[in-house]
Amino acid sequence: MSDKFIMRPEHELMHRPDGSINFNESVYTNGFDATSPVGGWMRLGNRANEGYAELSVCLYLPDGRIACQFQRPTIGSNDGFAAGGLSYTVNEPLRSVSMTYSGDLIIVENPDDLRDPGALFAKGPRLPGLVSWEHIAKSPVHGGEPVDDTVQTMYGRDFSLGHFNQHSRVKGEIRVGEESWTIDGHGWRDHSWGPRYWQAIYFYRLFIANFANGDGLMLLKITDKAGHVRRTGVLLVNGQYEEILDLEVSTDWTDKQDPSFVRLGVLTANRKARIDGEILRLAPLRNRRKTDDGILVSRIAEGFTRFRWGEQVGYGMTEYIERIEDGKLAGFPL
The missing domain is CATH 2.40.370 (AttH-like fold)
Structure with a gap:
């Protein structure tokens, strides 16, 4: 761990939003099976001062399809990560976390359709989906909270004031409609907080x-x-x-x-x-x-x-x- 950052187990937990309208606290996980080309990523970003969360699920299926969901579900606080069917749990700080999504997935046969998301989200085919995986640490934590205002953060201080990430062993399952795939491989996760505009x-x-x-x-x-x-x-x-x-x-x-x-x-x-x-x-x-x-x-x-x-x-x-x-x-x- 760099001496430029502080990282404690409590940083795994939620942070009190500051007064900035665009305060964001987000978690991201990805996971891919070790033997077959299937996996994807999920993200939930709480914008409590704006009253909604950014929900993203994007799965890459073996036959070339993408199964995805993007929403802005309403939230009333920054007490936890649970919105729109997507949830995130800290099982053991700095060692184990779980992330689960249960809800509809938009099935994308041609990725170019994502260039016109309005039409895709309105008319694209949908199937019920479930993604559930656990991340077990395979590396130290990288990053944390800067020790002072002179320390640059990973993406820049105008994007997130605190940020840490970690490589992981990942086990879980993806279900799309009647099909399912086991995830037994590796992945990566991050957690950030502070004012953010993309x-x-x-x-x-x-x-x-x-x-x-x-x-x-x-x-x-x-x-x-x-x-x-x-x-x-x-x-x-x-x-x-x-x-x-x-x-x-x-x-x-x-x-x-x-x-x-x-x-x-x-x-x-x-x-x-x-x-x-x-x-x-x-x-x-x-x-x-x-x-x-x-x-x-x-x-x-x-x-x-x-x-x-x-x-x-x-x-x-x-x-x-x-x-x-x-x-x-x-x-x-x-």
Whole structure:
């Protein structure tokens, strides 16, 4: 644990919202089976001062379909994570958490349909769904609460004041309609709190992965509107985190300006690593925020990715977020 952050068991629990209208406390988990290409991610973000939660469930099924749900259920407080059929439980602080969703899932045959979510959510086919998994820690906790105002947080102090994450062993189940799949593999989770607008991020590239031998990665390259670039993250090797010293990202793009393949060069104090990621299925999502100046829109591309690190093959997520300005992606083609 870095001496720049404080991390105590009570940080696993809920935090009192401050006076900012956009205070957000959120939890995120992902999980992928070790032997078959099935898994996904879930997120619940409480915006108690605005009276709603952000609910996201996105599952990547073996036949290429995406099963998902996105809602803004009403909440009246920040007393816990439970809204719209999605719940999160701390079983043992810093060691074990569970997340469960029970409710309808929208079945997406063609991921391009997510580019017009209004039509998809209104007319898309739905099936009853259940996702339930437990995360058991396979790494230390990374991050926490900054020791003072000079410490930069992972995504930036205008996005979350407190943030921690952890690689995990994951066991559970996914059910969609009459079909079901066992999840017995690996995953990653995070927990953050503080003021947040998605549009505070100008653009970033985030990579999360687990490998069969227990190693993993969490890598972030983030750029502000002035062009200042920050690289942060860790490699997980033999159960311990190695903070990165440098990160290079090269992206192959589709004709729709979606990432399709990434080449990562990573430097820590102990090693240099070349890691490649093939994006198997992409969910092209977006977020809108009404402001005094109009509507701000961000593209959030969520890619189920197969990573290769030497002889090791693992699965995880590639996430590209960027503002859309005058119809153009802020970070493309970087």
